Amino acid sequence: MNGFDEETIGRLLRLLPPAPQGWVQAAQELPAARAVLDELVARAEQDAAFRVQLQADLERAVAAAGYEPSPFVVSRLRQLLEAV
Amino acid sequence: MAVEQSDAQLVSRCRAGDPDAWNEFVERFSRYVYAICSRGFRLAQHDAEDVFQEVFARAFERLSELRSDDAVRPWLAQLTRRLCIDRLRLNTRDAPSEADPDEQEVEDVLATLDDAMTVRAALDEVGDPCRDILDRFFCRDESYHTIGDALEIPAGTIASRISRCLEKVRTQLDGRNQGSGPS
Numbered sequence: 578m579n580g581f582d583e584e585t586i587g588r589l590l591r592l593l594p595p596a597p598q599g600w601v602q603a604a605q606e607l608p609a610a611r612a613v614l615d616e617l618v619a620r621a622e623q624d625a626a627f628r629v630q631l632q633a634d635l636e637r638a639v640a641a642a643g644y645e646p647s648p649f650v651v652s653r654l655r656q657l658l659e660a661v
Numbered sequence: 662m663a664v665e666q667s668d669a670q671l672v673s674r675c676r677a678g679d680p681d682a683w684n685e686f687v688e689r690f691s692r693y694v695y696a697i698c699s700r701g702f703r704l705a706q707h708d709a710e711d712v713f714q715e716v717f718a719r720a721f722e723r724l725s726e727l728r729s730d731d732a733v734r735p736w737l738a739q740l741t742r743r744l745c746i747d748r749l750r751l752n753t754r755d756a757p758s759e760a761d762p763d764e765q766e767v768e769d770v771l772a773t774l775d776d777a778m779t780v781r782a783a784l785d786e787v788g789d790p791c792r793d794i795l796d797r798f799f800c801r802d803e804s805y806h807t808i809g810d811a812l813e814i815p816a817g818t819i820a821s822r823i824s825r826c827l828e829k830v831r832t833q834l835d836g837r838n839q840g841s842g843p844s
Contacts, residue, residue, distance in 0.1 A: 581780065581834055583827035589777040590784070590799035596695035600710055604687045604717035608680075611721065649714055 603649055610653070613644050618657050631658060665785045669730035676724060687717060692800075693734070693778050694741050701770040702745040702762060708752070712744045719744075734778060738771055783833040791826035798823055 581589070595601075617639065621628045630638040635655060639646040666674075671689065674682035694716050698709035719740060727736055749762070784792050793812065797803040798819070809816030 581776075581831060583824070583831055586780050586827050586830050586834075587795075587799050589773070589780045590795060592700065592774060592777040593692040593696055593781055594800045594802075596691040596713065597710075600695070600713050601687055601691045603714060604691065605684045607717060607721045608683055649718070653718065 603647070606647075607649070610647065610650050613650055614653055614657060617642065617644065617650075617654055621658060628658075665782070665788075667731075668733045672724065672727065672730040672733050683721070686720075690734070690737055692781070693774060694737060696774050696777070697738060697741045697771065698745055701742070701767055701774065702749065704745060704748060708748050712741065712748055715744050716741050734775070738775070742767070742771070779837075780830065780834065783830050783837060787826070787829050787833050790822075791829055794819070794822055795826050795830070 617631075620642070621631055627638070627642070630641070631654070635651055635658075636646040639650060639654065644650065666685075668689075671682060671686055675686050691713075694713055695709065698704045698712050699706075704712060716737065720737060727733060746762075784795060790812065794808060797808045797811065803811070805816045805819040808814075808819050814822070
């Protein structure tokens with residue numbers, strides 16, 4: 578790791594282009610998405626009708642519950658519901 | 662010189678529930694995770710996106726399991742690596758032997774990316790305007806003209822500024838190495 582010259586520094590910097598902004602933003606929104614997931618899973622555990630709605634059309638049920646059905650929320654919720 | 666927090670300090674803030682810390686965490690490591698997916702394992706863009714989100718989802722959920730806050734970079738690398746391999750295997754279920762990439766090749770790329778992250782950390786410590794200029798030129802592949810327009814500096818001075826900034830990063834790296842050497 579010692580003695581990088583300027584050319585090597587430039588070459589190494591080139592290896593780390595920014596990730597697509599949308600990906601970064603989605604990852605940064607994880608804490609909020611996580612809170613949404615916790616609420617939805619808790620409701621699904623207690624409310625059989627809501628669980629049926631989720632199983633029928635996950636995205637629509639999430640939106641109807643007042644949450645943004647982002648791809649992360651939908652795919653994660655699908656995984657979590659399999660365990661309910 | 663910018664005052665940058667160490668990885669360990671940043672992880673500690675995430676654990677403490679600091680709302681800004683997670684954003685900084687993603688910002689700091691997003692390029693690394695992205696590079697492992699795209700350069701290390703050459704995942705297609707949609708696969709890389711899935712793995713990228715899964716890495717940060719698991720990191721968020723399991724940060725408290727990290728044994729040493731200093732070890733977050735290798736921990737993320739390992740997590741990303743495992744998920745990339747899982748994805749490759751999933752994509753080649755009918756021919757699983759074709760899924761696993763050349764291990765030595767992946768090791769080499771990961772070692773180089775680790776060096777790149779060290780350089781990136783030194784650049785963060787140097788701070789702006791060097792960080793901005795070098796990032797635009799090397800990482801975003803912007804032309805002298807575009808950089809000059811964006812930063813409102815003459816395009817004819819960009820090359821010399823890049824040269825001076827690279828020297829600053831090298832000096833910063835040398836300082837790090839001396840600081841971590843035997844006393």
